[in-house]
Amino acid sequence: MAVYFKRLYILMFLFISFSALAQLENGKKKLVHKNTVVSPEEKAIKDLYALYNKGDEKKAYRKAHSLLKNPANNRSTACADLLLAYYFNKRALVDSSLYYTRQALKFNTTVNDSLKNRLFGLSYNLMAINYKKRGLLEESKKWHIKGIEVSQKYNEKNLYYTHTHGLAKTYSDLGDYKKALELFKKCLEYKEDEEIILGSYINIGDIYSELKEYDNANSYYKKGKTLCEKTNNNQGRAIILLGLGANYQLQNKPDEALKMYQEAIVIADKSELNQIAVIARGNIADIYIDQKKYNEAKLIFSEGIQKATQFGFLQDQIHFYDELRKIAVAQEDYKNAYTYLGKSNQIKDSINKLQKIKEINELEIKYNTSEKEKAIKLLEFENETKKLSLANQAEAIKNMSLREEITKKINENTILGFQNSEDKKRNEISLLKKDKQVKTLEISQQKKNRAFTILAFLIILVPIAWVLFQYRSRLKNQRLLNAKQIEISTQRISGILKDQELKLIKASISGQDKERERISQELHDSIGGNLAAIKLQLNNLNKSNLNTVENLSAQLDETYQQVRNLAHNLIPKKFSNHKFCEVLESYLKNISEASKIEIAFTTYPKSAINEMDETVQIETFKIVQELLTNTIKHARATKIEVQLNLIENYLNILFEDNGVGFNVENYAPGIGIINLEARIEKLNGTFALDSKPKRGTIANIEIPVLEESIKKKSVVQGIQIKNQLDQLNSRF
DSSP: OHHHHHHHHHHHHHHHHHHHHHHHHHHHHHHHHHOSOOOHHHHHHHHHHHHHHHTOHHHHHHHHHHHHHSOSSHHHHHHHHHHHHHHHHHTTOHHHHHHHHHHHHHHOOSSSOHHHHHHHHHHHHHHHHHHHHHTOHHHHHHHHHHHHHHHHHTTOHHHHHHHHHHHHHHHHHHTOHHHHHHHHHHHTTOTTOHHHHHHHHHHHHHHHHHTTOHHHHHHHHHHHHHHHHHHTOHHHHHHHHHHHHHHHHHTTOHHHHHHHHHHHHHHHHHHTOHHHHHHHHHHHHHHHHHTTOHHHHHHHHHHHHHHHHHHTOHHHHHHHHHHHHHHHHHTTOHHHHHHHHHHHHHHHHHHHHHHHHHHHHHHHHHHHHHHHHHHHHHHHHHHHHHHHHHHHHHHHHHHHHHHHHHHHHHHHHHHHHHHHHHHHHHHHHHHHHHHHHHHHHHHHHHHHHHHHHHHHHHHHHHHHHHHHHHHHHHHHHHHHHHHHHHHHHHHHHHHHHHHHHHHHHHHHHHHHHHHHHHHHHHIIIIIHHHHHHHHHHHHTOOTTOHHHHHHHHHHHHHHHHHHHHHHHHHSOHHHHHSOHHHHHHHHHHHHHHHHTOEEEEEEESHHHHHTSOHHHHHHHHHHHHHHHHHHHHHTOOSEEEEEEEEETTEEEEEEEEOSOOOOSTTOOOOHHHHHHHHHHHHTTOEEEEEEETTTEEEEEEEEEOOHHHHHHHHHHHHHHHHHHHHHHHHHO
């Protein structure tokens, strides 16, 4: 599809180049307008170009040759040569076109005027086009640059933009899209030639399409479409529709592409633009193939083959047969696929034959051209002899006879050379026919070998595929088994780690229990014994025994001091040596390292929390410890976040984990949660628990830490102790 579209653009470019002949004719009209007397030679050239531009190219070709047989002057010869160069360029006879272009440059030797410079500019343009056809892009670029220099020097605006347009196309073919875009956009400034503007729009659209900037490409295509509608240029409109369709097709927008191609077919059929119609149908069929609508594609291709055969589009026929072969292979219709392949190869052979005939025709043209050159030289010689006859007729006749003999010998040698060349070509053609037969046999043998190879490959491939399938299934099962084993091992390791964590926690709890037992024993042994002794002595108290009263008083002081010391011993020693937040953070860090649980701990404001009452600090430590123990035992969490915030004399404890969670509505609290609630209730705090399965658990605790309430409690306790002492004193 992209190849077809590119070829259409080349046709458009040549159409713009042919308009240069009209430029030469316009230049001659201006010259005639200036001079009141029109020479017969000038009139002949004017009529010659008028015939060509009207479309009567064959008649213009014959008239140009007649002018070359009887040239009036060098200018007439140069103009006739240039017309013949355009004639052969249009028929893709590059060598002939280059020959006549060089002849035009050779005979363009008259006085330096605007017409001469215009002819130079047109010749340079034609040289560039011919070298571009040959694929010599650097050479083409050189001639366009020379043409730009000439047109700038003599202020030929039309030729300047024609060469600029051609140079831009050369840069585009070389892949230098930046320079190409710059020059094409410069051509858009020239408003006097709508064909150059249209060509620039199309080329800019092509470049943006190559760069995959489809929106920009569509923008310029649409500008070209508007210009075509304004000038009623159906050919340009059809080409632009093909470009838009190709753009939509590249963007995977088949519906928009189909719409563009169908509009192009309507315009092409109406204006008899046969090749455009054929290409548009082929592109529609390509879209159907992409959509796997093979039957619709086959209908389109069959219709396209009829059109291509009718108008002699051989390359299109090859493309359509190749596409039909691909469809047949996709549908496993190998018989028709083989038939389409044979038809495609048959057309390719026909093209090769035509190429040989074309080469023979080119040789014939070269031969006729050399004969005409000799005739021109003979006529020039005759004119010279007529002039010399007045001075020395006898000597002139003698020289003429000698020249005739030389010319005759040259002609004979040339004719023999061309005859040998023709015999050589005939021999080459016969050899090519034999080669073709040999190649046909080779292709037939290759097809048989290919079929046998495919069959053998299939026979070998089926068991190999079965073995590979079994091997893949085993690998898959083994992979699943390994994954299960890894999962089980992971669970076992996790269970072992949890057991170790529980052992650590149990050891901590056991230590606490032992400490409680020690405190209980100490209370029982020391304080209990002292109190019992005091009781016995009080029972036997006698007023006269003052020493006994003093002893009782000393024992009470000692008992009070023991109670005070015991209360101080209940506070962990590390609180007295370190700040509360540091102790708690160290504890959480140790638990994290032991349990492999990531624990985040934040406090605000840290200094105020460190200065809280020791009772609240101890209870807070035990609350966090209980929550942590509960999470490790039940939650299977990997992350825990602990926050302590002291806001408006309320300590907020926020404890959150990412464990398995539970349903709060159906939850029956255990001993740990019950103890936790009891601790919080003693501190006049509030406790809220939020959890959902697979979402984790959040515990939110608020404890009032007002200093006044704490002072009141201590005052009440002091009063109670004082009352007890007063009661004891009253007994004495």
